[in-house]
Amino acid sequence: MRSIGVDLVDVARMQRAIERWGEGFLGRIFTPREIAFCEGSPSKYERYAARFAAKEAVVKALGTGFRRGVFCTQVEIVDNEHSPPHVELHGKAGDLAGPADILLSLSHERATAVAVVFMERRK
Numbered sequence: 184m185r186s187i188g189v190d191l192v193d194v195a196r197m198q199r200a201i202e203r204w205g206e207g208f209l210g211r212i213f214t215p216r217e218i219a220f221c222e223g224s225p226s227k228y229e230r231y232a233a234r235f236a237a238k239e240a241v242v243k244a245l246g247t248g249f250r251r252g253v254f255c256t257q258v259e260i261v262d263n264e265h266s267p268p269h270v271e272l273h274g275k276a277g278d279l280a281g282p283a284d285i286l287l288s289l290s291h292e293r294a295t296a297v298a299v300v301f302m303e304r305r306k
Contacts, residue, residue, distance in 0.1 A: 194296055
């Protein structure tokens with residue numbers, strides 16, 4: 184089975200949420216690895232927005248959204264300065280996806296971040 188997901192996030196809205204709710208917000212939405220990666224960049228709000236867009240795109244491709252026991256931190260966007268980002272699924276998100284190949288593309292600029300996900304579940 185093949186599926187796709189796409190999402191856009193307003194960078195300023197993400198920045199306001201982070202500034203207003205702080206570490207509590209970050210901990211509900213992002214994993215420690217994601218937070219460390221984003222915080223290490225001068226464009227951290229764009230990175231957070233892109234990762235949130237990716238999480239949304241993944242759950243759209245799963246067909247669940249953030250319900251049925253799927254939480255934001257179960258969808259992890261992992262990368263570093265030397266590799267492209269990829270998706271790691273944990274918990275219920277991983278169970279629902281089963282064995283799957285997930286392709287991810289992220290892009291951001293000052294105002295908007297976008298993510299596109301292509302998922303092919305292996306049989």
